[in-house]
Amino acid sequence: MKLTEPAPGGPCWVELGTPDVDVAKTFYAALFGWRPTTDPRPEAGGYTVARVGEDPVAAFSPLYRADQPPAWTVSFATEDVDGAVGAVRSAGGSLLTGPTDVFDQGRFAVVADPSGAVFSLWQARAFAGAGRFNDPGTLGWAELRTDSPAGALAFYPTVFGWTVDSTDRYTHWCVDGAEFGGLKEIQDDETSEEPRTPPGWLPYFSVTDVETAAATALGAGGDQLVPPTAVPGGPWVAVLRDPYGAPFGIHTP
Template identity: 70%
Template sequence: MKLTKPVTGGPCWVELGTPDVPGAQGFYAAVLGWRSETDPRPEPGGCTMARLGEDAVAALSPVHRPDQRPAWTVSFATEDADASADAVRSAGGTVLMEPMDIFDQGRFAVAADPSGAVFALWQARAFPGAQRFGDPGTLGWTELRTSDPRGALTFYPAVFGWTVDTSEHFTHWGVDGAEFGGLKELPRDDERGQGGTPPQWLPYFTVTDAESTAARALTTGGEQLAPPRRVPGGPCVAVLRDQQGAAFGVHAP
């Protein structure tokens, strides 16, 4: 990821929805070195801020329904959440949660692309988003896993104005050419995707050593969905799942 701070159209935040926030705190502390602070006020509903030092890097939140699947959600920055929600609809997506104010922090909405991959919109006010990108333990890449890559290549540039680079057999997303993510096609006859997951945005966290991080995930109760491997000409990556079932990636440049 070439982005070093939240910019309009780019990923700005990641949030885990999990039925076991305390368990997730322990897991990600061991795997990524996070320390966590839970907001004691009743209004945030147990939302927990994950930090590296004093810098906010992610959130851990309780699921809202008993049948809700544990998952990470990537938020993309927008200057106008309401206008972006309208753009989602116009491009064929679905707005799952209408834009709403989150105290004085910002305005938030949840949407899904035509294939069903869920993402969030964040219009910053007091809280701009993650305070660090690309450092060990922070968001370093985002990957759309979808059964409809052609539709995605139409949908996301229409909503966010992204640039698209399909050189060297990979599709990369960018904001004004600064790359922040990629696209991976899921077989159409396997809509559940790798590891039994539907089309989704998968966050990758930067680490210094993907193999040792994957090993820590295993010893802390997680799983390996894709063991560490070297991308030709690129990083060493692995896809993992925490002990509650939420998938995420790690990559070592």
Template identity: 60%
Template sequence: MKRSTPVTGAPCWAELGTSGMPAAQTFYSTVFGWRMETDPRDEAGGYTMARLGDAAVAALTPLYQPDQPTAWTVSFAVNDVAATAAAVTEAGGSLITGPMDVFEEGRFAVVSDPEGAVFSLWQARRFAGAELLNAPGALGWAELLTRDPAQAKRFYPEVFGWSVRSSEQYTQWGIGGEDFGGMAKMDERFPPEVPAHWMPYFEVTDVDMTARAATGAGGGVLMEPMDVPDGPRIAVLHDPGRAAFGVHAMGSGRG
């Protein structure tokens, strides 16, 4: 059975940084049915929680740095953010921001792997992360796109203790006996200026219908809906700010 709440070492949150907050809020509300809840505190900087019912499933934020791209960031749950950030740098990655506190909610850092793929570390206090996972409209998979899979296979198990299951076509990451994400090699279809990156996949009930909804709401399709052999139906979409994200069919996994 797929996990419905975060566990240490696995993805626990997805957060969109965008320069077009109003358009992004409208887009994701239309596509996923998310209800937006903006933190009214000035010091929160416009941080907006996306909810399905009462469950927090993701967040949207303004861009906080001049050079910050419009993009989704995946966060991984850790027990000690400072220790994990140190492990990242020891394994050849980089510390970008933090560690720092987020009110009473938790502690985080933004880091990157040796190739520059950015991700976040989250040490929970009052807030553990997504209150719903592996359900329609919620985070269901996290995928690393990289030009150096061999390096990634060394780095992430060293930092997080992940298991690795590889075939010629795809690599799957796991923890505690369950796969939660994967890795795909970036080929000539990716322009040279596109960096290595993590991309969230959100579960949906109908991939094709979601792709049409995204296009109708001002986004578009980067990879047309397709069936993965012995796996789910998937697509890669983008929002009005060109931030990429994946969707996969309800109840499916990549195992």
């Protein structure tokens, strides 16, 4: 069973920090068919929500600091942001931003686990999070890439109450019996022309055909870190970058 709606402890939203929201609108609309709408209020700072049909599925936001890299951030639902921040700190993580109220929508904080992997906490009020999961163009998986798997396996179940389903091939994260993501160890012997990937959360968006979607991304100005690949006993996957270098995954559910 997979997670199908926002639930305490599970991923509820994904947000792209980018130096050019208009470029992001064009790229992801071409790739996923998203319909972006920018909040016109000056105090919203250009925040843009992308929809599939009428359902909100993701957001774009301008970068807030000169040293902030373009990146996707995964948000996890909580019924008490302030309490969750305390749990993060007690388990060895750190607070980066907040907690802060967002109009009448909810309350959020940006935190990092002990390895430095950044994620957000979201306490819903008027806005619960994504209106769809697992459908084409929506969040289908969230993968933690870390150089400290033992630390992650101690940290996240302590903070969120997750359970773990591990095989010799892969570790799955579950909340209330529903799978929503996994853990991939960053290997020290990985070789690439690119710098070694730092710890972080990588969102995977569902598509009907990974090879076609990867070709669309390349044609729209993106590139690929991992070409379309068949996972033994699992889906097709690829890891891509948008025109400003923000990495994300695509997969067939």
